[in-house]
Amino acid sequence: MPLRLALLALLALAAPAAAGTVTVFAAASTREALDRAAEAWEAETGHEVVLSYAGSSALARQIQQGAPAQLFLSANADWMDVLQDEGLIDPDTRSDLLGNRLVLIAAPGAVLPDPLAPGALARALDDERLAMALVDAVPAGIYGKAALAHLGLWDALAPKVAQADNVRAALALVARGEAPFGVVYATDAAAEPAVTVAARFPPDSHPPIRYPLAAMRDAGPEARALLRWLNGPQAAAIFRDHGFTVPDRAP
Structure with missing residues:
Protein backbone atom coordinates (compact mmCIF):
# COMPACT_ATOMS: atom_id res chain seq x y z
CA MET A 1 0.00 0.00 0.00
CA PRO A 2 1.42 3.45 -0.88
CA LEU A 3 2.60 5.42 2.15
CA ARG A 4 -0.03 8.15 1.67
CA LEU A 5 -2.90 5.64 1.67
CA ALA A 6 -1.47 3.87 4.69
CA LEU A 7 -1.32 7.15 6.62
CA LEU A 8 -4.90 7.98 5.67
CA ALA A 9 -6.03 4.55 6.84
CA LEU A 10 -4.29 5.00 10.19
CA LEU A 11 -5.86 8.44 10.64
CA ALA A 12 -9.31 7.03 9.90
CA LEU A 13 -8.85 4.32 12.51
CA ALA A 14 -7.64 6.83 15.09
CA ALA A 15 -10.46 9.34 14.50
CA PRO A 16 -13.46 9.21 16.84
CA ALA A 17 -16.72 7.91 15.44
CA ALA A 18 -18.93 10.62 14.04
CA ALA A 19 -21.56 11.82 16.48
CA GLY A 20 -25.09 10.74 15.71
CA THR A 21 -28.52 12.15 16.58
CA VAL A 22 -31.27 10.11 18.20
CA THR A 23 -34.87 11.35 18.17
CA VAL A 24 -36.97 10.18 21.11
CA PHE A 25 -40.74 10.63 21.40
CA ALA A 26 -41.67 10.46 25.09
CA ALA A 27 -44.68 10.87 27.35
CA ALA A 28 -44.88 14.37 28.82
CA SER A 29 -44.68 13.05 32.38
CA THR A 30 -41.10 11.85 31.83
CA ARG A 31 -39.68 15.27 30.93
CA GLU A 32 -37.39 16.13 33.85
CA ALA A 33 -36.08 12.60 34.34
CA LEU A 34 -35.53 11.91 30.65
CA ASP A 35 -33.90 15.30 30.08
CA ARG A 36 -31.37 14.44 32.76
CA ALA A 37 -30.82 10.91 31.44
CA ALA A 38 -30.31 12.22 27.90
CA GLU A 39 -27.75 14.77 29.10
CA ALA A 40 -25.81 12.02 30.87
CA TRP A 41 -25.79 9.79 27.78
CA GLU A 42 -24.77 12.69 25.53
CA ALA A 43 -21.84 13.49 27.83
CA GLU A 44 -20.80 9.84 27.84
CA THR A 45 -21.07 9.16 24.11
CA GLY A 46 -20.87 12.48 22.27
CA HIS A 47 -24.13 11.73 20.48
CA GLU A 48 -27.09 14.11 20.51
CA VAL A 49 -30.58 13.31 21.76
CA VAL A 50 -33.58 15.22 20.42
CA LEU A 51 -36.56 14.84 22.76
CA SER A 52 -40.18 15.44 21.76
CA TYR A 53 -42.71 15.42 24.62
CA ALA A 54 -46.50 15.19 24.41
CA GLY A 55 -49.35 12.90 25.37
CA SER A 56 -48.66 9.30 24.39
CA SER A 57 -51.72 9.19 22.14
CA ALA A 58 -50.60 12.25 20.17
CA LEU A 59 -47.06 10.89 19.79
CA ALA A 60 -48.28 7.47 18.66
CA ARG A 61 -50.48 9.08 16.01
CA GLN A 62 -47.54 11.17 14.79
CA ILE A 63 -45.46 7.99 14.47
CA GLN A 64 -48.30 6.35 12.53
CA GLN A 65 -48.20 9.33 10.15
CA GLY A 66 -44.46 8.95 9.54
CA ALA A 67 -42.88 11.23 12.14
CA PRO A 68 -39.14 10.48 12.39
CA ALA A 69 -39.02 9.01 15.90
CA GLN A 70 -36.35 6.40 16.59
CA LEU A 71 -37.39 5.53 20.16
CA PHE A 72 -40.85 5.79 21.74
CA LEU A 73 -41.45 5.93 25.50
CA SER A 74 -45.19 5.64 26.13
CA ALA A 75 -47.08 6.18 29.37
CA ASN A 76 -49.10 3.01 28.87
CA ALA A 77 -48.98 -0.25 26.98
CA ASP A 78 -52.03 0.26 24.76
CA TRP A 79 -50.47 2.84 22.46
CA MET A 80 -47.30 0.80 22.17
CA ASP A 81 -49.48 -2.22 21.32
CA VAL A 82 -51.06 -0.22 18.48
CA LEU A 83 -47.66 0.58 16.96
CA GLN A 84 -46.48 -3.00 17.44
CA ASP A 85 -49.60 -4.39 15.74
CA GLU A 86 -48.89 -2.09 12.79
CA GLY A 87 -45.31 -3.31 12.54
CA LEU A 88 -43.80 0.08 13.35
CA ILE A 89 -41.66 -0.94 16.33
CA ASP A 90 -39.07 -3.68 16.78
CA PRO A 91 -40.80 -5.93 19.36
CA ASP A 92 -37.48 -7.45 20.43
CA THR A 93 -36.46 -4.05 21.85
CA ARG A 94 -39.62 -3.50 23.87
CA SER A 95 -39.45 -3.38 27.66
CA ASP A 96 -41.41 -1.90 30.55
CA LEU A 97 -38.93 0.82 31.49
CA LEU A 98 -40.73 2.64 34.32
CA GLY A 99 -43.65 2.63 36.70
CA ASN A 100 -45.54 5.46 38.41
CA ARG A 101 -48.29 6.29 40.91
CA HIS A 206 -56.51 1.46 38.43
CA PRO A 207 -54.41 -0.72 36.12
CA PRO A 208 -50.67 -0.76 36.87
CA ILE A 209 -48.97 2.33 35.44
CA ARG A 210 -46.18 1.16 33.17
CA TYR A 211 -44.05 3.00 30.61
CA PRO A 212 -42.99 0.74 27.74
CA LEU A 213 -39.94 1.74 25.67
CA ALA A 214 -39.17 0.44 22.18
CA ALA A 215 -37.15 1.26 19.09
CA MET A 216 -38.71 1.78 15.69
CA ARG A 217 -37.99 -0.97 13.19
CA ASP A 218 -35.62 1.26 11.22
CA ALA A 219 -33.81 2.70 14.27
CA GLY A 220 -30.06 3.00 13.81
CA PRO A 221 -27.24 1.76 16.04
CA GLU A 222 -27.05 4.96 18.11
CA ALA A 223 -30.76 4.73 18.95
CA ARG A 224 -30.41 1.10 19.95
CA ALA A 225 -27.38 1.96 22.08
CA LEU A 226 -29.41 4.65 23.87
CA LEU A 227 -32.26 2.18 24.40
CA ARG A 228 -29.86 -0.28 26.07
CA TRP A 229 -28.43 2.51 28.24
CA LEU A 230 -31.90 3.61 29.36
CA ASN A 231 -32.52 0.03 30.50
CA GLY A 232 -29.28 0.06 32.50
CA PRO A 233 -28.28 0.98 36.07
CA GLN A 234 -27.15 4.57 35.42
CA ALA A 235 -30.50 5.55 33.94
CA ALA A 236 -32.38 3.59 36.62
CA ALA A 237 -30.74 5.68 39.34
CA ILE A 238 -31.84 8.89 37.57
CA PHE A 239 -35.41 7.67 37.14
CA ARG A 240 -35.68 6.60 40.78
CA ASP A 241 -34.33 9.98 41.85
CA HIS A 242 -37.30 11.59 40.05
CA GLY A 243 -39.83 9.35 41.77
CA PHE A 244 -40.39 6.65 39.14
CA THR A 245 -40.32 2.99 39.99
CA VAL A 246 -37.99 0.81 37.93
CA PRO A 247 -38.70 -2.90 37.40
CA ASP A 248 -36.05 -5.34 38.51
CA ARG A 249 -34.02 -6.48 35.53
CA ALA A 250 -31.97 -9.60 35.00
CA PRO A 251 -28.22 -8.87 35.16
Whole structure:
Protein backbone atom coordinates (compact mmCIF):
# COMPACT_ATOMS: atom_id res chain seq x y z
CA MET A 1 0.00 0.00 0.00
CA PRO A 2 1.42 3.45 -0.88
CA LEU A 3 2.60 5.42 2.15
CA ARG A 4 -0.03 8.15 1.67
CA LEU A 5 -2.90 5.64 1.67
CA ALA A 6 -1.47 3.87 4.69
CA LEU A 7 -1.32 7.15 6.62
CA LEU A 8 -4.90 7.98 5.67
CA ALA A 9 -6.03 4.55 6.84
CA LEU A 10 -4.29 5.00 10.19
CA LEU A 11 -5.86 8.44 10.64
CA ALA A 12 -9.31 7.03 9.90
CA LEU A 13 -8.85 4.32 12.51
CA ALA A 14 -7.64 6.83 15.09
CA ALA A 15 -10.46 9.34 14.50
CA PRO A 16 -13.46 9.21 16.84
CA ALA A 17 -16.72 7.91 15.44
CA ALA A 18 -18.93 10.62 14.04
CA ALA A 19 -21.56 11.82 16.48
CA GLY A 20 -25.09 10.74 15.71
CA THR A 21 -28.52 12.15 16.58
CA VAL A 22 -31.27 10.11 18.20
CA THR A 23 -34.87 11.35 18.17
CA VAL A 24 -36.97 10.18 21.11
CA PHE A 25 -40.74 10.63 21.40
CA ALA A 26 -41.67 10.46 25.09
CA ALA A 27 -44.68 10.87 27.35
CA ALA A 28 -44.88 14.37 28.82
CA SER A 29 -44.68 13.05 32.38
CA THR A 30 -41.10 11.85 31.83
CA ARG A 31 -39.68 15.27 30.93
CA GLU A 32 -37.39 16.13 33.85
CA ALA A 33 -36.08 12.60 34.34
CA LEU A 34 -35.53 11.91 30.65
CA ASP A 35 -33.90 15.30 30.08
CA ARG A 36 -31.37 14.44 32.76
CA ALA A 37 -30.82 10.91 31.44
CA ALA A 38 -30.31 12.22 27.90
CA GLU A 39 -27.75 14.77 29.10
CA ALA A 40 -25.81 12.02 30.87
CA TRP A 41 -25.79 9.79 27.78
CA GLU A 42 -24.77 12.69 25.53
CA ALA A 43 -21.84 13.49 27.83
CA GLU A 44 -20.80 9.84 27.84
CA THR A 45 -21.07 9.16 24.11
CA GLY A 46 -20.87 12.48 22.27
CA HIS A 47 -24.13 11.73 20.48
CA GLU A 48 -27.09 14.11 20.51
CA VAL A 49 -30.58 13.31 21.76
CA VAL A 50 -33.58 15.22 20.42
CA LEU A 51 -36.56 14.84 22.76
CA SER A 52 -40.18 15.44 21.76
CA TYR A 53 -42.71 15.42 24.62
CA ALA A 54 -46.50 15.19 24.41
CA GLY A 55 -49.35 12.90 25.37
CA SER A 56 -48.66 9.30 24.39
CA SER A 57 -51.72 9.19 22.14
CA ALA A 58 -50.60 12.25 20.17
CA LEU A 59 -47.06 10.89 19.79
CA ALA A 60 -48.28 7.47 18.66
CA ARG A 61 -50.48 9.08 16.01
CA GLN A 62 -47.54 11.17 14.79
CA ILE A 63 -45.46 7.99 14.47
CA GLN A 64 -48.30 6.35 12.53
CA GLN A 65 -48.20 9.33 10.15
CA GLY A 66 -44.46 8.95 9.54
CA ALA A 67 -42.88 11.23 12.14
CA PRO A 68 -39.14 10.48 12.39
CA ALA A 69 -39.02 9.01 15.90
CA GLN A 70 -36.35 6.40 16.59
CA LEU A 71 -37.39 5.53 20.16
CA PHE A 72 -40.85 5.79 21.74
CA LEU A 73 -41.45 5.93 25.50
CA SER A 74 -45.19 5.64 26.13
CA ALA A 75 -47.08 6.18 29.37
CA ASN A 76 -49.10 3.01 28.87
CA ALA A 77 -48.98 -0.25 26.98
CA ASP A 78 -52.03 0.26 24.76
CA TRP A 79 -50.47 2.84 22.46
CA MET A 80 -47.30 0.80 22.17
CA ASP A 81 -49.48 -2.22 21.32
CA VAL A 82 -51.06 -0.22 18.48
CA LEU A 83 -47.66 0.58 16.96
CA GLN A 84 -46.48 -3.00 17.44
CA ASP A 85 -49.60 -4.39 15.74
CA GLU A 86 -48.89 -2.09 12.79
CA GLY A 87 -45.31 -3.31 12.54
CA LEU A 88 -43.80 0.08 13.35
CA ILE A 89 -41.66 -0.94 16.33
CA ASP A 90 -39.07 -3.68 16.78
CA PRO A 91 -40.80 -5.93 19.36
CA ASP A 92 -37.48 -7.45 20.43
CA THR A 93 -36.46 -4.05 21.85
CA ARG A 94 -39.62 -3.50 23.87
CA SER A 95 -39.45 -3.38 27.66
CA ASP A 96 -41.41 -1.90 30.55
CA LEU A 97 -38.93 0.82 31.49
CA LEU A 98 -40.73 2.64 34.32
CA GLY A 99 -43.65 2.63 36.70
CA ASN A 100 -45.54 5.46 38.41
CA ARG A 101 -48.29 6.29 40.91
CA LEU A 102 -51.48 8.35 40.65
CA VAL A 103 -52.28 11.27 42.98
CA LEU A 104 -54.86 13.99 43.53
CA ILE A 105 -53.18 17.41 43.67
CA ALA A 106 -54.42 20.69 45.12
CA ALA A 107 -53.76 24.27 44.07
CA PRO A 108 -52.20 26.75 46.51
CA GLY A 109 -54.72 27.39 49.27
CA ALA A 110 -57.05 24.53 48.29
CA VAL A 111 -57.62 22.30 51.31
CA LEU A 112 -60.01 19.36 51.52
CA PRO A 113 -59.87 16.78 54.31
CA ASP A 114 -60.40 13.23 53.04
CA PRO A 115 -61.01 14.27 49.39
CA LEU A 116 -61.58 10.68 48.19
CA ALA A 117 -64.53 10.16 50.55
CA PRO A 118 -67.87 9.75 48.70
CA GLY A 119 -69.15 13.11 47.48
CA ALA A 120 -66.43 15.21 49.15
CA LEU A 121 -64.56 16.29 46.04
CA ALA A 122 -67.69 16.95 43.96
CA ARG A 123 -69.10 19.17 46.71
CA ALA A 124 -65.83 21.03 47.18
CA LEU A 125 -65.52 21.76 43.45
CA ASP A 126 -69.00 23.31 43.25
CA ASP A 127 -68.77 25.31 39.97
CA GLU A 128 -65.01 24.81 39.57
CA ARG A 129 -63.20 22.09 37.67
CA LEU A 130 -61.07 19.00 38.26
CA ALA A 131 -58.07 19.08 35.90
CA MET A 132 -57.25 15.83 34.13
CA ALA A 133 -55.55 14.71 30.95
CA LEU A 134 -57.92 13.53 28.19
CA VAL A 135 -59.82 10.75 29.92
CA ASP A 136 -60.40 8.58 26.84
CA ALA A 137 -57.05 9.05 25.07
CA VAL A 138 -54.15 10.12 27.30
CA PRO A 139 -52.85 7.48 29.74
CA ALA A 140 -52.92 9.70 32.85
CA GLY A 141 -56.54 10.56 32.10
CA ILE A 142 -57.44 6.94 31.41
CA TYR A 143 -55.87 5.80 34.68
CA GLY A 144 -57.52 8.69 36.55
CA LYS A 145 -60.97 7.92 35.20
CA ALA A 146 -60.51 4.25 36.11
CA ALA A 147 -59.45 5.14 39.65
CA LEU A 148 -62.35 7.53 40.20
CA ALA A 149 -64.81 4.98 38.79
CA HIS A 150 -63.37 2.25 41.04
CA LEU A 151 -63.94 4.51 44.06
CA GLY A 152 -67.51 5.30 42.96
CA LEU A 153 -66.72 8.98 42.32
CA TRP A 154 -66.68 9.27 38.54
CA ASP A 155 -70.39 9.83 37.82
CA ALA A 156 -70.54 12.89 40.09
CA LEU A 157 -67.20 14.27 38.93
CA ALA A 158 -67.43 13.69 35.16
CA PRO A 159 -69.39 16.93 34.45
CA LYS A 160 -66.81 18.90 36.44
CA VAL A 161 -63.69 17.66 34.63
CA ALA A 162 -61.53 20.08 32.63
CA GLN A 163 -59.69 17.88 30.13
CA ALA A 164 -56.19 18.89 29.01
CA ASP A 165 -54.14 17.61 26.08
CA ASN A 166 -51.61 15.92 28.37
CA VAL A 167 -50.85 15.43 32.05
CA ARG A 168 -48.42 18.35 32.24
CA ALA A 169 -51.11 20.68 30.91
CA ALA A 170 -53.45 19.42 33.64
CA LEU A 171 -50.69 20.00 36.19
CA ALA A 172 -50.24 23.56 34.94
CA LEU A 173 -53.95 24.33 35.38
CA VAL A 174 -53.71 23.47 39.06
CA ALA A 175 -50.32 25.15 39.58
CA ARG A 176 -51.75 28.42 38.18
CA GLY A 177 -54.86 28.15 40.34
CA GLU A 178 -57.16 27.81 37.33
CA ALA A 179 -58.44 24.52 38.75
CA PRO A 180 -58.41 23.79 42.49
CA PHE A 181 -57.71 20.07 42.12
CA GLY A 182 -56.29 17.72 39.50
CA VAL A 183 -55.33 14.11 38.88
CA VAL A 184 -51.72 13.56 37.80
CA TYR A 185 -48.82 11.19 38.30
CA ALA A 186 -46.84 11.34 41.55
CA THR A 187 -43.76 12.34 39.55
CA ASP A 188 -45.63 15.33 38.09
CA ALA A 189 -46.60 16.51 41.55
CA ALA A 190 -42.98 16.18 42.70
CA ALA A 191 -41.81 18.32 39.76
CA GLU A 192 -44.15 21.25 40.53
CA PRO A 193 -43.59 23.01 43.89
CA ALA A 194 -46.77 25.10 43.52
CA VAL A 195 -49.05 22.10 44.09
CA THR A 196 -49.55 19.79 47.04
CA VAL A 197 -50.58 16.15 47.13
CA ALA A 198 -54.09 16.02 48.58
CA ALA A 199 -54.49 12.23 48.31
CA ARG A 200 -52.88 9.16 46.82
CA PHE A 201 -55.06 6.75 44.86
CA PRO A 202 -54.94 3.14 46.03
CA PRO A 203 -52.75 1.07 43.68
CA ASP A 204 -55.60 -1.38 43.09
CA SER A 205 -57.98 1.39 41.94
CA HIS A 206 -56.51 1.46 38.43
CA PRO A 207 -54.41 -0.72 36.12
CA PRO A 208 -50.67 -0.76 36.87
CA ILE A 209 -48.97 2.33 35.44
CA ARG A 210 -46.18 1.16 33.17
CA TYR A 211 -44.05 3.00 30.61
CA PRO A 212 -42.99 0.74 27.74
CA LEU A 213 -39.94 1.74 25.67
CA ALA A 214 -39.17 0.44 22.18
CA ALA A 215 -37.15 1.26 19.09
CA MET A 216 -38.71 1.78 15.69
CA ARG A 217 -37.99 -0.97 13.19
CA ASP A 218 -35.62 1.26 11.22
CA ALA A 219 -33.81 2.70 14.27
CA GLY A 220 -30.06 3.00 13.81
CA PRO A 221 -27.24 1.76 16.04
CA GLU A 222 -27.05 4.96 18.11
CA ALA A 223 -30.76 4.73 18.95
CA ARG A 224 -30.41 1.10 19.95
CA ALA A 225 -27.38 1.96 22.08
CA LEU A 226 -29.41 4.65 23.87
CA LEU A 227 -32.26 2.18 24.40
CA ARG A 228 -29.86 -0.28 26.07
CA TRP A 229 -28.43 2.51 28.24
CA LEU A 230 -31.90 3.61 29.36
CA ASN A 231 -32.52 0.03 30.50
CA GLY A 232 -29.28 0.06 32.50
CA PRO A 233 -28.28 0.98 36.07
CA GLN A 234 -27.15 4.57 35.42
CA ALA A 235 -30.50 5.55 33.94
CA ALA A 236 -32.38 3.59 36.62
CA ALA A 237 -30.74 5.68 39.34
CA ILE A 238 -31.84 8.89 37.57
CA PHE A 239 -35.41 7.67 37.14
CA ARG A 240 -35.68 6.60 40.78
CA ASP A 241 -34.33 9.98 41.85
CA HIS A 242 -37.30 11.59 40.05
CA GLY A 243 -39.83 9.35 41.77
CA PHE A 244 -40.39 6.65 39.14
CA THR A 245 -40.32 2.99 39.99
CA VAL A 246 -37.99 0.81 37.93
CA PRO A 247 -38.70 -2.90 37.40
CA ASP A 248 -36.05 -5.34 38.51
CA ARG A 249 -34.02 -6.48 35.53
CA ALA A 250 -31.97 -9.60 35.00
CA PRO A 251 -28.22 -8.87 35.16
